[in-house]
Structure formats: C-alpha cells, structure tokens
Amino acid sequence: MNSPRTTRIIVIGAGVSGIATAITLQRAGFHKVTVLEKGSDVGGVWHWNHYPGLTCDVPSTLYQFGFAPKPDWSRIFAPGPEIQRYLADVVDEYGLRPWIRLNSEVVSAEFDGRTWQVRTGDGAEFEAEFVIAATGVLHHPFTPPIEGLDTFAGDVVHTARWDDDLVTDGRRIAVIGTGSTGVQVVSALQPKAARLAHFVRTPQWVIWAPMWLPQPKLLGAVLQRLPRANRALYQAGLQASRLFTDVVTRPSWRRKAVQAYARLSLRTQILDPALRTELTPDYQPLCKRQVLSGTYYRAVKARNAELVTAPIERVTANAVVTADGREHEVDVIVLATGFRPHDYMRPINLRGRDGLSIDDAWAKGPHAYRMTAIPGFPNLFTVLGPNSPTGSIPLHDAAEVTARYIVGWLERYRAGEFDIVEVTEAATARFNAEVASALGPTVWNTGCNSWYFTEEGFIDLLPFDRATMLTMLSGQEDGDFVLTGA
Numbered sequence: 001m002n003s004p005r006t007t008r009i010i011v012i013g014a015g016v017s018g019i020a021t022a023i024t025l026q027r028a029g030f031h032k033v034t035v036l037e038k039g040s041d042v043g044g045v046w047h048w049n050h051y052p053g054l055t056c057d058v059p060s061t062l063y064q065f066g067f068a069p070k071p072d073w074s075r076i077f078a079p080g081p082e083i084q085r086y087l088a089d090v091v092d093e094y095g096l097r098p099w100i101r102l103n104s105e106v107v108s109a110e111f112d113g114r115t116w117q118v119r120t121g122d123g124a125e126f127e128a129e130f131v132i133a134a135t136g137v138l139h140h141p142f143t144p145p146i147e148g149l150d151t152f153a154g155d156v157v158h159t160a161r162w163d164d165d166l167v168t169d170g171r172r173i174a175v176i177g178t179g180s181t182g183v184q185v186v187s188a189l190q191p192k193a194a195r196l197a198h199f200v201r202t203p204q205w206v207i208w209a210p211m212w213l214p215q216p217k218l219l220g221a222v223l224q225r226l227p228r229a230n231r232a233l234y235q236a237g238l239q240a241s242r243l244f245t246d247v248v249t250r251p252s253w254r255r256k257a258v259q260a261y262a263r264l265s266l267r268t269q270i271l272d273p274a275l276r277t278e279l280t281p282d283y284q285p286l287c288k289r290q291v292l293s294g295t296y297y298r299a300v301k302a303r304n305a306e307l308v309t310a311p312i313e314r315v316t317a318n319a320v321v322t323a324d325g326r327e328h329e330v331d332v333i334v335l336a337t338g339f340r341p342h343d344y345m346r347p348i349n350l351r352g353r354d355g356l357s358i359d360d361a362w363a364k365g366p367h368a369y370r371m372t373a374i375p376g377f378p379n380l381f382t383v384l385g386p387n388s389p390t391g392s393i394p395l396h397d398a399a400e401v402t403a404r405y406i407v408g409w410l411e412r413y414r415a416g417e418f419d420i421v422e423v424t425e426a427a428t429a430r431f432n433a434e435v436a437s438a439l440g441p442t443v444w445n446t447g448c449n450s451w452y453f454t455e456e457g458f459i460d461l462l463p464f465d466r467a468t469m470l471t472m473l474s475g476q477e478d479g480d481f482v483l484t485g486a
Contacts (some may be wrong), residue, residue: 048161080479110350184293195330
C-alpha cells in the first residue's frame, strides 16, 4: 500500500473562513499548511474593524464555530472586540499560531502547471500543491470619490481603518454612509458630539432590536457546565435560521410579517412626519442587508444631531457642501462607506492555467462552481467565494461546510487519485444558471441598489437554504471536474 502523499497547502487569510479551513485541515491530518494573513493579527474583518459601537448583527449563539462553542458571550449580540478575542482564542486553542504568518500580504499566486508559486509583499516565496483562498468579502474599504476630500483640514477616518487615538467627544462630526456601520457609529458618537450630521444618500430600513441586551450570566454558567446543552442550543439556532432563509429567498407571510415590523419600527420611533419621510426608503425592507439597532432613531432625532439628505457636492477645508448650497462645518469626517465586496482575492496577481489572470477570468463578474472552484484555476479553491450565503445562512457554519467539501478533494489527492483537479466551464455555467433562476423570487431582487449587486448587475448571493447547501457540498461530483495525473 502506498503511503499518503505529502500535501502542501497555502491558505490565504486568517479570518473566519481561514480559521475554519485551517482547523478542518488539521483535524483531517494535513499538517503542511501555511496561513498567510496580511493583518497584524487574526480575525479578518473583526481585526480590521474596531470603530465605536461595533456590534455583530447576528445573535452570538450562531456567530461561532460548531467545533468551538463559546457559552459565555457577554451580550445576545456580541460587540466586535469580543468576537475578535474569540477568534484569537480559537486559534490558540487549536495551536494554529505556528501555521500563521502575520503581516504577510499575498501579492501574487501563479500555477506553473504542477504547483502554485506564491509570493508575499515582503518578498517571501512559497510553493504548494494547493491554494485555498479564504480572503472573505468585506476587506477592501471603499472610499467614495468626493471632490475635495483630500483638502479637508480636519480628521478623515474610514470605519474599517479606525484610528483609536482619534478624539471625537465635543467635536463636530460628519458621518457618511447608512448601512449597519453608519447606523452603529452614529449611535455611538452622537451622545458626546458637539454636533453630528448624518449624510444619507439612501435611507435604510432599521429594524428595532435590543443590541445592548446582555446574555444572562446564569445561562453562560449552565452552558459552560453542560457542553451538550450548549451544542443543542447551537443546533437549535441553525434550525431556526431556516426561517430567516425562507423570509429572504421566497415570498411568504413570514416575509410580510418581518417587513411589517420594519415599518412599525420606523413609525413608532419617529413621530415627526417630515423626519419620518426622510427616513423612509423607497424599496422593500430586507432588500438590502438588514440593519438592526435599538438606538439609531433616538440618536438621529437628538438636539445635537441632524439628518442630511441633500447630495454631497464637495468637501472644503472645514466643511461638507451639499447640493442645496449649505456648508456643514465639521471637524471630523467619518466614512462609513463600506467595502468593495466583489474583489475577493484581488488585487492579488492570481494566474492559473496557461497564465490566465483572475481579472480576465472574471471579466463579466466574479463566478465560481458551488462557491468553491473557478475554471482555469487548477488546485485552487475558495471559501466564502462568489455567491456565498453572506445574507441568509450563518457565516461560520457556511465556512465549515465549504472547508469540509474542499478537504474531501485534498484527501483524494493525498490518496494518489489525481495530481491536478480543475472544474469545467460547463459545470460552472450550469451552477450559475441555477443560482440566477433561484434569485428571481428573493427579496434581494425586489428593486433596490445594494452592495449585493456586482458591477455587471448580478446578485452575488446564495439563494438556497442550508439543507440545499449541505447537499450541494456533501461530496465531489467527478463529472464536473477534469482530473489528471496519478
């Protein structure tokens, strides 16, 4: 009997998906693993983001790995620093630190016909049989092209690159951006600001939720002593998440009920008819990623706060000028303007078979086979790649399921079944056609301009429930791939 082949694997990214991948590889007996992380610590989006008010909009019970449950969350909706500590603790618990190279941004990855040649910004070079891109979605901050922004004499900060030394108390603050981040940072900064102006191009539906609600300490103590109960609670949460998937993926009374609650949240908290009109979106609730808050409406109607709906025309040395001619004098500009979510591995110089670049492969928009494989890129897989369920299925669970699917291919390589595996164009096109068809009745397709849309006008989400995802990634379909060698 032949001994298992040594398999060198490079994982790009040490966020949620990278950690899930590394631990899944470890548990399957793969030990020649290098994780390349561009940040100074693990955690991905939770490392880079540490702005005031940062809170997860998914209940803590679901926002964790199935293999590493945390019974003692401080809140029902965990604050960002606690999530980053949890991810770092998981890395330490599983002894992953020796695998991880921090401050190592991948600048190129090229397939030479046999192996992948990977280079980082500090000049280090690596060779591996497989590359797994676990780069995530929200890691390239988007800065809007506002005229004069570079001439502002005060402080300009993007929420994804927050300066912890920045003083905001007692200052005049402009917050630009209306997603979850904008809502959270406005709520956090308003109480101590001299003035706060929230510049809103398109209002969001804000669903009322008690984001500050603590998790009972007794519950944490019980779950700590009864691991099976903690596991049962996690599984119950996964099952319950099916209801939300149903809400967003197909019309039903459940969707109408959630949407009615969103409208009720606005109507009962904003009594001023003029302000309510300014805060009322012209699209269905849930069309964009849901925004949860129990404090935003209170903050925006405070005496020291102002909602500005006129378009921003330019920025001067000390003011934001809107199209109606008003000059809003401010000391600090906070850009809560989100990310470029469809870049994925880019700007890495990623080249596959015969030198094919990822930019050429994705000239018509990012696409992959079952979120994991890209035609023209042998022995490369993605975790939470194109069409991943970032808006419907718990993130950690989706990463774990995807990682297990990829490990299935690597185990077959280790056993000597093939040298090179590459998904076919036909299989990828078939999957993407199924996705496009299923996206029709989803709430994301009801007439709003969200970050879910690619520049080509496609919705970059998974319109299926968790059961379908599990079936989809339960095994390898050899007919959808070309296997060569061995």
